[in-house]
Amino acid sequence: MDRGFLFILLLIALPAAAQIYKYTDTYGNTAYSNQPPDGVKAQPVELPPLNSVEPQSPGNPAQAAADNREQSSNAYELLELTGLPTTEALRANNGTFTVNVQIKPRLQGSHLLRLLLDGQPYGQPGNVPTLQLVNIDRGEHRLAVQVIEGEKIVQQSPATTVTVQRVHTP
Incomplete structure (x- = not known):
């Protein structure tokens, strides 16, 4: 044998x-x-000679776990505002309207969504992907959404420009 x-x-x-x-x-x-x-x-x-790969010795396991957490916290492949007109003005006579957030994968446990209006935080952060704006002045505004964890910004969507049209009746 x-x-x-x-x-x-x-x-x-x-x-x-x-x-x-x-x-x-x-x-x-x-x-x-x-x-x-x-x-x-x-x-x-x-x-x-043939290529060979030497086995990697494990580094600091705590650092590797922290790196994995950091990567998973930036794991949103899609984060954008939807439901906004791009070629015409948004009609909101009282300045109130809602925007939707499209996010993939789903919002992770401790993460919250925060709306930015003209570069400034607007309203309270939350985990609902529908955000309401109230009494917004007419004119052009830039909107974006952030995923936050505490005070840390995890990820931010591209800014979207929207023109709010309010009809003024005397």
Whole structure:
């Protein structure tokens, strides 16, 4: 049984140590083979050593866990405001309207959504993806949403410009 195992091991190891030959075929094309062809001048090809990867020794496990938490806290692949007109003014005669937040994956446990109006926090942070604005002046405003954890900003959406139209009746 030991001889059979040794023979199988030798058969497996032989292809790894096989030589490669380079030659020109009858059509003038460069060809490669593991056996030199009969009657054709073939040159052995010297191959560079195979790539190898050394096992990494584990670093500080606490730091690795902290890095993983930091990466998971920035794991929102989609964070944007929706439900806003982009080509026309938003009609809100009393200045009140809602915006929706599209977020993927779902909001994580301790994270909250905070609306930014013209670069300043607006309203109270919450975990509901529908945000209401009240008595907003007419004109152009920039809106964005932030994901926060305590006072730390985890991620922020791109700002969206919206023009609020309020009809004034005397």
